[in-house]
Amino acid sequence: MAEAVDSMCEEKIMHKEVAIIGSGIAGLSLAHELSCLGIGSAIIDRQAVAGGQAAGFACKATDSCQRCGACIVHDYVSKVTIDDMIEPLLSCHILDSSRTSAGFELLLNEVPARIDQAKCSGCGICKKVCPSPGAIRINPYTGSFFIEYSECLLARGFSCSVCEQACFDDAISISSESVPKKVEALAIAIATGFEPFDATIKKRFGYGRIPGVITSLDLENLFRSGYFQNMGSENSFSSIAFVQCVGSRDIKIGRNYCSRVCCGYAMRSARLLKFMFPSIKVTMFFMDLQTFDRDFEDRVMAASREVDLIRGIPSEIKLGASGKPEVVYNDNDDEVRVEEFDMVTLSVGMGPTTPHIGGYLGFIGANSGNYGDGSFGNPDPTTTGVFRAGSANGPRTIQESIEHAAHVACEIDRYLCKIKSGVDVE
Secondary structure, eight states, rough: OHHHHHHHHHHHHEEEEEEEEESSSSHHHHHHHHHHHOOOOOOOSSSSTTGOOOOGOOOOSSSOOOOTTTTTHHHHHHHHTOOEEEEEEEEEEEEEEETTTTTEEEEEEESEEETTTOOOOHHHHHHHHHHTTTTTEEETTTOOEEEOOOSSGGGGTOOOOOOHHTTTTTEEOOSSEEEEEEEEHHHHEEOOOOEEGGGSSSSOOOTTSSSSEHHHHHHHHHHHHHHTTTTTSSOOOOOEEEEEEEEEEEEGTBBOSSOOOOHHHHHHHHHHHHOTTTTTTEEEEESSOOOOOHHHHHHHHHTTEEEEEEOOOOSEEEOOTTTEEEEEEEOOOOOEEEEEEEEEEEEEEEEEEEETTTOOOTSSSSTTTTTSHHHHHHHHGTTEEEEOOOGGGSSOOOOHHHHHHHHHHHHHHHHHHHHHHHHOOO
16 A cells, blocks of 8 residues: 555655745745745745735724734745746645755645635635535635535545536546655755743633633634624723733743733724724733834833733733623732723733644754753754754744745755755755
8 A cells, every 4th residue: 555655655755945834924935035045945835825814914903004014924825826836735644754965855635625726716606516515615815715624524434526517627536545745855844833832721810711801813803704894883882901921931830031022913903993992092011111112112102001011920810790701800000800891802922833743754853842941043053954043043023024034045045055065964
């Protein structure tokens, strides 16, 4: 059986100088920078649409741009889509990997239900006939459709091809088996982004138990869905609290580092909500404020006129008699207070995703699951030819991930020049 799979893979071998794992903003910008240097790459991601976590972020503009960076992702998706030197390998899972005399070899498995984004006209007939709600979704960047395979009947062991039969554009490919592929590359770039902290671990904050307690990513979804814009007068919304450092700067859970992005995110979200609802009361509980913009002091000063800033993290969030969350905290005068809010947003921190890819990338190093311990240096002498970009290398904003990717592209260029010239890179 293994020989048969290997034989099938041999028919679909792709040769690229760099294999980039992850199609988030770091992976996209890295591929673009490499292309500008004349270096071809393949972007590998198990998701059907490129963009990563940042693709789900909402624009925070009020009457002016707040420089949140959410719109930048769309720009990079467009750049990569039209670049012949970049090969997107989406809906692909990495099954195995190995070092070779020439570099690296990755064995991929492409899901058997796909929509060709170049052929799809966005008519939506596939979504109308699909018997599984949520299986066919719209690509926010192109207006075309894609298949969320985990929701597809095929993923549950059923046989179904109604979308393929209904498609007028011949853009849908349904197969009974996954498609194996093999990618050979001289270098590997890990751009797998971050994993948000699981807020249920902090039981005292009541996430998942108390209505109205949400995470920062939940709030992003509300912004993007138009929840606040479509809120009727019958749904009163008069107060919201932000609790910072949930899953960051906490030695008890092994995360004694700052996630860097949370303060800027919360400030921008707070100002956007004040813009939407001028009379809303916004409170932010924090340890310290991380600088998040070049005119940081001015922005904090402006926000302080709109947001009640309280230095200190609540001791508890409990369910109030009205069914809304109540926050127990010490105010700025160190007095214990209990205050009710319509909504409480937990600003969850960032964690590494690399421990989850260690199973199929055995060459990434034993300590590559840690933030802030120096083990993410590029290049790593113990993992020659393996580079890390963006938040796979530590907490970073969208703009910082783009800048870091440009730096990593230069490192990869130097590495490849040494290989091609026969210089020992060990």
